[in-house]
Amino acid sequence: MTTLYLHHPIFLKHLLPSGHPERPERLLAIAEALADARFGSLDRRLAPAADLDTATLAHDRAYVDMVADNVPSEGFVRLDLDTFMSPKSLDAVLHAVGAACLAVDQVMGGGANNAFCAVRPPGHHAESHRAMGFCLFNNAVIAARHAQRAHGAARVAIVDWDVHHGNGSQEIVWTDPTILYASTHQMPLYPGTGSAEETGVGNIVNVPLPPGAGSNAFHAAFDGQILPALAKFRPDLIVISAGFDAHRRDPLAAINLVEEDFAWATEELMALADHCCDGRVVSMLEGGYDLAALAASVAAHVASMMKA
Numbered sequence: 001m002t003t004l005y006l007h008h009p010i011f012l013k014h015l016l017p018s019g020h021p022e023r024p025e026r027l028l029a030i031a032e033a034l035a036d037a038r039f040g041s042l043d044r045r046l047a048p049a050a051d052l053d054t055a056t057l058a059h060d061r062a063y064v065d066m067v068a069d070n071v072p073s074e075g076f077v078r079l080d081l082d083t084f085m086s087p088k089s090l091d092a093v094l095h096a097v098g099a100a101c102l103a104v105d106q107v108m109g110g111g112a113n114n115a116f117c118a119v120r121p122p123g124h125h126a127e128s129h130r131a132m133g134f135c136l137f138n139n140a141v142i143a144a145r146h147a148q149r150a151h152g153a154a155r156v157a158i159v160d161w162d163v164h165h166g167n168g169s170q171e172i173v174w175t176d177p178t179i180l181y182a183s184t185h186q187m188p189l190y191p192g193t194g195s196a197e198e199t200g201v202g203n204i205v206n207v208p209l210p211p212g213a214g215s216n217a218f219h220a221a222f223d224g225q226i227l228p229a230l231a232k233f234r235p236d237l238i239v240i241s242a243g244f245d246a247h248r249r250d251p252l253a254a255i256n257l258v259e260e261d262f263a264w265a266t267e268e269l270m271a272l273a274d275h276c277c278d279g280r281v282v283s284m285l286e287g288g289y290d291l292a293a294l295a296a297s298v299a300a301h302v303a304s305m306m307k308a
Contacts, residue, residue, distance in 0.1 A: 003306045004106050004115035005042040006099040013088035017076060020084070021252060022121065022134040024131065028077050030118050030285075033295035034302060041306065043112060045221045047099035047119065054097050057145035058138040058172050063129045066115065066291060067136055072096060086160075093121055093136045099148075100143035101193040103282045108151040109176040113280040113308045116242075116268070116301070122286040124166030124241045125191060132168060139284045140241045141172045147237045154178065157235035159226065160185070161218075162243020162251040162286040165194030165206070169241065174200045181235045184209060184221045186246070186255050193198035205229045214256035218246070222265055227272060234276045238269055244297035245286030259293070259300040277289050279308050 030225040034042065055064045068090060070077050077085045095117035103115035117139070124140055125133030144156035158173070160166040161184040170193065173179040180203050185194050187208030194206045207221040230238070244262060246255040273279045283305065290295035 002041060002043040003110055003169050003302065003308070004067065004103060004112040005044050005242040005302070006042070006047045006051070006115060006117045007031065008095045008099070010049040010088060010092050010095050011134060014092035014120055015086040016084050017090070022106065025121060025291060026288065026294055029117055029291040029295040030298045032222070034088070036299070038280040042302070045116070047095045047117065048102055048292065049091065049094045050097040050101055052094070053147070054142065055137045057149065058128065058141040059126070066241070069153045076145055083131045083134055083136070085136070089121070089136070095144055095259045096118070096121065096123070096139050100139045100282070100284060101146045104147045104151065107280045107282055108147055114281055114283070114305045116283045116305060117284050122187070122243070123284065123288050124160055124162060124169045125164070126168040127171045133170060134278065135163065138172060140239050141169050143239045143282055143284060144237070148178065152243050155235045156181070156231060156237045156239060157182065157230055157233055158239045158241060159230070159269060160241035161246065161262070161274060162241055163246035163250065164190055164287060166241055167193040170200070170204055173203065177201050177203050178289065179203060180229065181233065182226045182229055183207065184218060184226065186253050190255060212256065215258065215261050218257055218261055219264065222268060223293050227268060230272055231276070231285070236277050237280045237282065238273050240269065240283040240284045241270055241286045242301060243286030247288070247290065247293040247297055249290040249293035250288065252287070252289060258296070259297040262297045263300035264305045266300050266301050270305065270308050273308040281305065
């Protein structure tokens with residue numbers, strides 16, 4: 001059994017205005033890191049394109065159609081303060097959704113132990129009815145709902161360690177007791193959501209960290225709250241919203257993690273998954289904007305997944 005690595009050149013064609021932090025070079029840095037010989041056993045596949053209907057697993061039909069209808073023939077269309085579309089953006093986001101679904105199919109069907117999806121645009125800020133924070137469609141929630149619809153998963157957990165709170169994921173699953181959303185993130189910080197008091201129907205676990213927090217606080221959040229909540233929930237699949245912008249080098253936040261922290265969290269989640277769901281884990285790339293830190297952190301994350 002192997003770790004599945006899903007990628008596609010279309011992700012490089014989701015272009016954004018000059019200077020935007022969510023740039024194609026992020027995936028080039030990841031690809032270079034994962035080209036190292038120690039990743040030679042990865043099952044490398046191109047992500048397929050999903051159809052628009054698949055996005056309605058997480059989003060209102062009217063919103064999905066609006067995204068499709070607003071693809072520009074040239075230049076950019078602005079959907080939010082910092083969220084843009086260019087001519088190939090719809091193709092990219094549909095391949096990101098396709099990656100999420102194929103990863104779930106392979107992991108739930110026994111074709112892979114686990115999967116990492118190197119996709120853009122990211123997804124966890126996208127709410128049911130609007131784009132936000134660089135995100136168009138919510139890849140993590142779509143993965144969770146696809147596991148339920150196509151594979152009969154009764155319960156799915158989404159674990160989000162991006163430094164920014166996944167307001168979109170939280171909003172979409174707020175009243176859905178079959179999906180647990182658990183997040184560590186810096187607070188205060190964009191988008192302003194994610195207080196510990198936001199608990200949905202008992203399925204939301206937010207552990208905000210103050211600016212300047214480091215490894216000890218991150219480990220305590222997992223050991224004290226996230227991992228116990230997961231163990232109690234006993235998911236049939238764990239989906240990771242794998243943002244790496246809590247790294248100390250990242251320019252968009254002020255949390256001081258290092259790549260070994262992401263490796264540790266990955267190993268903890270893999271160990272828990274071994275006990276509750278036959279090791280089934282799907283990881284979706286979210287943020288991470290310092291190229292060196294992103295590449296090193298993804299390498300540590302994927303190397304930990306390959307140990308399963």
